Amino acid sequence: MTGRASRRSWLIWFTAAIVYLLSVFHRTSFGVAGLEAADRFGVGAAALSTFTVLQVGVYAAMQIPTGVLVDRFGPRKVLTAALLFLGLGQILVAVADTYALGLLARGVLGFGDALTFVSVLRLIAAHFPGRQYAVVTSFTTAIGFLGNLAATVPLTLLLAGPGWTPTFLAAGLVTAIYSAVVAGRVRDTPAGATPKAGPVHARELARQVRTAWRVPGTRLGFWVHFSTMFAPNVLTLLWGVPFLVQGQGRPAATASALLTVFVFGSMIGGPLVGSIISARPGARMPLVLGYLAGAAVVWAVLLSWPGQIPVGVLVPAFAFLSLGGPASMIGFALARDYNPLSRVGTATGVVNVGGFVATTVTALVVGVLLQLTGGQFRVALLAVVALLALGTFRMLVWWLRARAELFAAQERGEHVPVQVRRHVWDAPARKVPQPA
Numbered sequence: 156m157t158g159r160a161s162r163r164s165w166l167i168w169f170t171a172a173i174v175y176l177l178s179v180f181h182r183t184s185f186g187v188a189g190l191e192a193a194d195r196f197g198v199g200a201a202a203l204s205t206f207t208v209l210q211v212g213v214y215a216a217m218q219i220p221t222g223v224l225v226d227r228f229g230p231r232k233v234l235t236a237a238l239l240f241l242g243l244g245q246i247l248v249a250v251a252d253t254y255a256l257g258l259l260a261r262g263v264l265g266f267g268d269a270l271t272f273v274s275v276l277r278l279i280a281a282h283f284p285g286r287q288y289a290v291v292t293s294f295t296t297a298i299g300f301l302g303n304l305a306a307t308v309p310l311t312l313l314l315a316g317p318g319w320t321p322t323f324l325a326a327g328l329v330t331a332i333y334s335a336v337v338a339g340r341v342r343d344t345p346a347g348a349t350p351k352a353g354p355v356h357a358r359e360l361a362r363q364v365r366t367a368w369r370v371p372g373t374r375l376g377f378w379v380h381f382s383t384m385f386a387p388n389v390l391t392l393l394w395g396v397p398f399l400v401q402g403q404g405r406p407a408a409t410a411s412a413l414l415t416v417f418v419f420g421s422m423i424g425g426p427l428v429g430s431i432i433s434a435r436p437g438a439r440m441p442l443v444l445g446y447l448a449g450a451a452v453v454w455a456v457l458l459s460w461p462g463q464i465p466v467g468v469l470v471p472a473f474a475f476l477s478l479g480g481p482a483s484m485i486g487f488a489l490a491r492d493y494n495p496l497s498r499v500g501t502a503t504g505v506v507n508v509g510g511f512v513a514t515t516v517t518a519l520v521v522g523v524l525l526q527l528t529g530g531q532f533r534v535a536l537l538a539v540v541a542l543l544a545l546g547t548f549r550m551l552v553w554w555l556r557a558r559a560e561l562f563a564a565q566e567r568g569e570h571v572p573v574q575v576r577r578h579v580w581d582a583p584a585r586k587v588p589q590p591a
């Protein structure tokens with residue numbers, strides 16, 4: 156859309172952003188419930204990490220289907236379903252007393268979580284003009300981090316007070332009940348129109364995904380998301396605490412405190428990056444490249460530091476790496492700009508696969524390398540550097556291809572999302588055949 160977003164659109168966005176807050180709360184709730192979960196299900200640390208891998212795996216696997224569902228049925232219906240799955244998953248967590256039921260519960264929860272983010276971004280694409288897209292998505296992620304904060308000290312206090320079952324039961328019920336608010340309040344577009352959902356033809360759906368994937372702007376978004384968000388994710392979801400405790404000899408409480416730098420960094424960095432790229436879309440790729448160059452320096456320092464890394468080095472290093480999440484939002488802005496609204500959900504899902512596939516692969520490879528090296532974090536974390544290099548290389552390839560498309564469109568006099576000037580590293584202009 157063009158013009159200004161109405162108050163109604165802001166209200167609809169806020170209603171949907173609360174779904175993302177709930178989703179992040181449920182996603183991160185095992186961070187502080189881990190020890191109690193181990194006790195309740197009678198399992199050790201290795202079995203506990205299965206919860207994380209399962210959840211991220213379900214999330215990544217569901218991104219493209221979610222994008223297609225959102226384009227087909229509209230974000231209101233998909234968000235309503237997301238809340239019902241999240242609520243059901245958390246109610247199952249509340250009553251689960253075996254490891255198998257616990258895994259099933261977190262799987263259902265991961266399914267609901269997977270339906271949320273892409274739906275909210277699709278709503279933003281429909282309700283806000285293009286120039287506001289990045290800033291509103293960054294507000295959304297900042298609201299999501301409130302869910303992450305609620306899953307730290309407040310959840311610890313609730314688990315220590317009322318206990319596991321009442322806490323998770325209440326969280327699950329509130330989430331399921333909120334689905335009625337979303338179903339009643341959210342509208343897919345400012346005019347209230349909803350995509351016409353006829354019968355679903357697999358071939359048609361595959362064509363929609365292929366078309367989105369072939370757009371160089373979508374592919375660039377995929378590699379931007381892949382390269383920027385996985386390192387902070389791997390540290391906060393799985394390997395950050397073991398690296399600091401076993402690899403660096405820090406107490407567990409210090410390790411958890413150090414990881415909160417990622418939450419605050421993303422909460423501040425999100426709106427900052429969002430407002431910069433909303434005002435200057437041309438700054439998107441320079442920002443991503445700047446972040447990746449800085450991340451390479453940070454990893455070189457972290458992995459080559461002799462002995463224990465001082466807190467005075469860890470805090471700025473983590474603060475810088477936390478900007479990877481906000482930088483990854485540039486991938487979604489690219490998907491939004493280079494696809495028509497009817498395909499934005501699918502393209503957003505494709506982009507969102509990037510970071511989560513990179514997270515899953517890195518988390519697994521780090522685990523394998525730790526096993527092979529007898530716990531050498533300096534060696535195991537080289538997996539992060541390897542994926543950073545791969546992602547950056549593929550991103551550069553698609554950046555040049557996307558620029559070549561833009562030049563061609565500019566030369567044809569078409570409207571382009573960003574005006575670009577040719578540089579020496581760009582492919583030379585194609586010769587336009589002259590009439591004889």
Ligand SMILES: N[C@@H](Cc1c[nH]cn1)C(=O)NCC(=O)O
Binds near residue numbers: 296425
């Ligand atoms: N890029 C992340 C969101 C983010 C923003 N700042 C830090 N992280 C992302 O893709 N999120 C998807 C989700 O479901 O949370």
